[in-house]
Each structure stands twice: as structure tokens, then as C-alpha cells.
Amino acid sequence: MNPDSKTAGELVSWVAASAATNVADATGASATEVGAGHDEPSLRRRILRELISWLWVVLSFLFITGTMVQARVIPSSSMEQTLLVGDHLLMSRIGYDAGLPFTQYHLRLWRDPHRQQMIIFRSPNEPGLDLIKRLIGLPGDTVEIRAGVVSINGASLAEPYRFGPPNPSDDYGPATVPPRSYFVLGDNRDDSYDSRYWGFVPESNILGTPLVIYMSLQAPDEAWQPGRIRERIFAYASVLLHPGQIRWRRLFTIF
Numbered sequence: 001m002n003p004d005s006k007t008a009g010e011l012v013s014w015v016a017a018s019a020a021t022n023v024a025d026a027t028g029a030s031a032t033e034v035g036a037g038h039d040e041p042s043l044r045r046r047i048l049r050e051l052i053s054w055l056w057v058v059l060s061f062l063f064i065t066g067t068m069v070q071a072r073v074i075p076s077s078s079m080e081q082t083l084l085v086g087d088h089l090l091m092s093r094i095g096y097d098a099g100l101p102f103t104q105y106h107l108r109l110w111r112d113p114h115r116q117q118m119i120i121f122r123s124p125n126e127p128g129l130d131l132i133k134r135l136i137g138l139p140g141d142t143v144e145i146r147a148g149v150v151s152i153n154g155a156s157l158a159e160p161y162r163f164g165p166p167n168p169s170d171d172y173g174p175a176t177v178p179p180r181s182y183f184v185l186g187d188n189r190d191d192s193y194d195s196r197y198w199g200f201v202p203e204s205n206i207l208g209t210p211l212v213i214y215m216s217l218q219a220p221d222e223a224w225q226p227g228r229i230r231e232r233i234f235a236y237a238s239v240l241l242h243p244g245q246i247r248w249r250r251l252f253t254i255f
Contacts, residue, residue, distance in 0.1 A: 069093065069211070072120065072130070075224040078186035078193065079132060080163045082118070086224055086235075087250065088215035091120050093208040113206065114138075115152075116161075118255060119184065122205040125198045129226070130207065133194050134161070137183030145172035145196070148189065163188040172196045180204075210255045216247035 074087040083089075095111030113119050113135050123129040137143040142153050148166025150157040167190055177183050181200035186192025195201065219235035222228055239245050 070208070071214075072132070072210075073224050074132070075221070075226070077191050078188050079118070079134075080188045080191075082134075082161055082163075082187045083132065083210075084216065084247070084250070085221050086217040086219055086247075087213050088217070090211045090214055091208045092211040096206055096208045112203075113182070113209065116157075116159075118210050119182075119201075120207045120210065121184075121201050122207065123198075124201060124205060132210065133184035133186055133192070133201075135182050136185050136195075137177040137200075139177050139179050139181060141177045141183070142174050143172070143177060143183050144174040145170055147171070150185070161187050164190065170196075182206075212255070213250050213253040216250040218245045218247060 070091045070093060072089045072091050074083045074085055074089070077085055096113075115135060115138055117135050118132060119135050120130060120132045123131050136150060136157070137152065144151045144154075147168045148170040150159065170189060175183075178200060180203040182203070183195045184201055185194045185196070217235060217239055219238065220231065223231040223235040225231075
């Protein structure tokens with residue numbers, strides 16, 4: 001309607017109604033703007049919280065694998081019958097070594113291994129290769145092997161864990177273990193590349209000790225060699241079709 005044709009009362013009523021309508025429109029627009037303004041920060045906060053959560057997961061993983069526990073797999077027969085090819089281990093690093101995963105940075109900690117304990121260590125002569133052997137000689141020990149029988153400081157060492165009888169052609173030493181170093185051997189003496197051939201293990205090379213076997217699989221030996229990703233995937237996939245390839249009795253063996 002045209003306001004010029006209204007009476008004074010009608011004109012007042014029309015102005016009041018128009019003002020109310022304008023206020024309602026303005027209020028609605030403001031509410032929409034405020035709501036839109038609140039939605040965007042809320043989305044950013046959710047994304048930020050999600051990123052922080054994943055950051056904590058990654059940091060926890062790096063801390064655990066760098067200082068506490070790591071998974072390892074046995075690729076060779078040098079420790080039979082104690083460890084078989086295809087045994088999957090959890091290695092305890094607590095007190096022995098702290099490192100930054102995926103780097104060469106390591107920090108030697110306070111614990112020292114004891115005689116006849118199995119240890120996992122960085123190879124002294126092959127960079128990037130980790131080995132597992134049994135510690136035989138401590139710093140200052142005189143180690144000698146005659147006809148396959150190990151003697152420490154002149155006394156024969158009882159070795160109930162070794163695989164097979166002593167080899168009459170296996171001779172070594174005598175040799176004295178240097179300070180802060182160790183002499184190691186494989187339990188399967190005739191198929192072990194160890195301190196008899198490449199010398200002593202520096203204390204700083206020790207990473208930890210085996211804790212438990214969490215999985216053991218029968219598969220071709222090459223599946224467990226470093227870098228054989230395709231063969232390893234096939235070995236795991238084969239277990240899904242043939243569960244009998246799992247050595248069930250070896251699971252959860254604790255050392």
C-alpha cells in the first residue's frame with residue numbers, strides 16, 4: 001500500500017510493522033553470519049585435535065621402538081635349535097640401547113649382558129646388518145676352542161643349548177677379550193659366522209636381548225632375508241591359506 005493514502009493511525013501502524021520486519025531481517029542475517037563464523041573455527045579445531053592425536057601416536061611409536069621393544073625376524077640357521085628360521089621375536093632394548101628409529105643414532109645405556117645370554121647387536125664388519133648370537137666371553141676373559149669344546153680362563157664351558165656335537169676341526173685361540181668388548185658364538189657352530197671369524201663385538205654395538213617369540217612361520221629361507229619384501233608378503237599371505245605353516249608350539253616362548 002501507498003503510505004500517502006493512510007490515516008495517521010494507519011501510518012503509525014505501518015511504520016511500526018516495517019521497522020519490526022527490518023529488525024527481524026537484520027537479526028536473522030546477523031545470526032547467520034555468527035553461525036557461519038563459529039562453524040569455521042570449530043572445523044579447524046577438530047582438524048587440529050586430530051593432527052595432535054596422530055602426532056602423539058607417532059611419538060609414542062618412536063619412543064617405544066627406540067628405547068623399549070622392537071620386532072625382529074630370524075633369517076638364518078646360526079642359532080638352531082634355540083631359534084629357527086622364521087621365528088619372529090620381540091627384542092627388549094630396556095637398559096641396553098636407545099636409538100632414533102630409521103637413523104644410525106644410538107646411545108649406549110647402563111645394562112651389561114651376562115655370559116651365555118643371547119644378544120642382538122650391530123655387526124662390527126657389515127654396516128646396517130644386525131645379528132643375534134650367544135655371548136660367550138666377557139671383557140678380560142681368555143677364550144679358547146679345542147676340537148669344538150669352548151674353554152673360558154682354562155675351564156671347559158658347559159653348553160646344553162648348542163646344536164650338534166663338538167666339531168673336532170673347530171679350533172680357536174687362545175685370545176683375550178678386550179675391554180668393553182664381547183666374544184660371541186652361534187648355537188649352531190657349524191653354520192655360524194661369528195667371533196671366530198670377525199673378532200669381538202664392541203659394547204656400543206649391543207642393541208638388546210630377545211624377549212619372546214610372538215610368531216614362528218615355516219617358509220622359504222629367502223623370505224626372511226633383508227630386502228626380500230615380495231617374498232615376505234607371499235609368506236604371510238600363504239599362512240592365511242595354510243595355517244599349518246605356523247609353528248604353534250613355539251609361540252610365546254619366553255627367554
